[in-house]
Amino acid sequence: MEKKLFSGKNILIGILYIIGFIVLLLVLLVLYLTLTEYKPDQVTSMVIDYADINEVPTKTSFKAVSFNLGYGALGEEEDFFMDGGKKVYPDSVEVVEKNLAGILEVLKDIDADFHLLQEVDKNSKRSFSIDQQAYLEDTILGLPSFYAENYKVKFVPIPFPPMGKVDSGLVTSAKYNILEVDRISLFVPFKWPVRIANLKRSLLVTRMPVENTGQDLVLINLHLEAYDDSGGREKQTQELMALMEDEVAKGNYVIAGGDFNQSFFPLEDLPYESAEDQWEPGLLDLNLFSEEFHILRDESMTPTCRSNHIAHTAYEGRKYYYYIDGFIVSDNINVEKIEVYDQGFKFSDHNPVVLAFSLK
Template sequence: MRKILRALLLVVLVILIAVVGFIGYLTLTEYQPQPVEALKIPTGKREINKKQDLSVLTFNIGYAGLGKTEDFFMDGGKTVEPESQKMIKDNLLGIEQAISEAEADINLIQEVDRDSKRSYHINQEKYLTERLGMNGVFASNFNVNYVPFPIPPIGKVDSGLMTMTNLNMSEAQRISLPNPFKWPVRTSNLKRALLETRFPIKDSEQELVVFNLHLEAYDSGEGKVAQSKKLAAVLYNEYAKGNYVIAGGDFNQVFEGSKQFPEVKKEGWQPGNIQNKDLPDHFSFSFDDKYPTVRVLNSPYTGSYDTSKVHVIDGFIVSDNLKVEKTKVLNKDFEHSDHHPVQLTVKFK
């Protein structure tokens, strides 16, 4: 009997040591970015002219792994990663075509993987910049050597935000956003950020300042609120300097005043809500709700908004010294991503 107890205690001790050791490893290797980090900027060939319209595209590409046939365990589905590298490559080709056809001056791309198990370690930053012939600036927001959940685990993730453009850029930086997660969950989770890019304007002392964002998705709500407040403060500071300001991306929150699509099922991921009162003075939302911008990944896409959960959570915030000419969802029927690209066109006042 004593031998059995000793054996059981030994097994428990080994498991405990392994768990503590693994948590220690995640803690020691945790990605801990600074509040603000300067990023290397590419050399652009084109200069912004205030007399010409400017087009900005936002597109969460879902690491090219969330096409219309996929679900995802965090949204209420079952899948952890796509079944094949071919699926990733096929989706990347469709994503590349969608960005190319939009012909935007500035492209704000979210969920771009550089070296992740879930996307078969394809460097999507390199792929898109080379295939599209555009310069890119990358800011990490998910950098974990090994995400230990679920079963099978997600594993290594190296992913983030990328802004692509051939416009002349003067500066770029990564601005950390508040993190709602505590240790040890924090060690294997996202570290959200704003990717700020600054563009000089021909014959002007003002700048165009553009923020690429992907706000919190899987928190209880306080993360989205804190990050939205940080964003509002940053926008206000830039406007106070006299600059033109655009923020675009995946807000993971439904815009106040946007169309509410049918609520198909109660279970599955639910977005938050962002309201006009959350914005600083001199700013407004710009979105299109003719089509939804995201589908919930609790099941594969059915092809109908009446039977798949969909929302409007991708769009822009624009300062009032810019005139919005058009904001348009580019409907791709969720073929290659769980998000639709959204394109903004503005004039300088």
């Protein structure tokens, strides 16, 4: 009697083989990501030697800029799956190149003395493996600039198509000699196995000697947790505050700038709107910061960030915006002006924030 090739039993066995193969692939993927997980030290330090030290003068006007570049891939035509959109990365490398060229022109127009940049990719699939730090060094930052990893994963398996390899972080540069650089690891709110393909955020701390004072100007570049409701972002803010207080106790001048992923204004006070299921930031807790510090806000409420649930070109006059980027400074910093530079979200999903200041 001839056997039936497609009997119920054979079909069931075939299905079990397929399920087993998929499970095996998932196990191997988790094993690979576990073995290659980025596990930075709590503090990674670098000391730089210069033949001549260019110290920062007091009572001189400077400009610092904080700018989340959206890894050159979140210009006006993009949405993003984590914000409720559909896309993982742009359609072509030309889109990233266009955004980087626009970002460059914005930074040239601002002409800052100190750059604190976030979401700078070095070798990531989502931005077509362009080394954005090198691009910026060659065009505007000069050498050296300093990089701290925030997101370093061999293969991010979500969504579909998967994000793939990511190497992204913070970049700081200055027109004065940075003598010490520390990458300080922040609290990681994620547990295994979610942790192995997730961000490992940090503070990029740079120090420059201040002329005739024996003190340092300390810049703290940051990008705090976004998609977390477990209190991780608040814990990271507390860690930032502790570091700032320690530096002020030493008599140093302290400027922290970056993407806080927390609103600088109560949400109900802002002239923006929200869509259904749109990501919503918490409020930056002003009570965490003592009277020795000043949280700086552009009272015009020009937004610093947009929602990526749809492309900006599809907003049709709607205001799906946030104010989550900015600066906190110590009392020995004389603040001359704080202003959001409105680039219309053409080249990034963030606007730069510009601080004009001097050292008392």
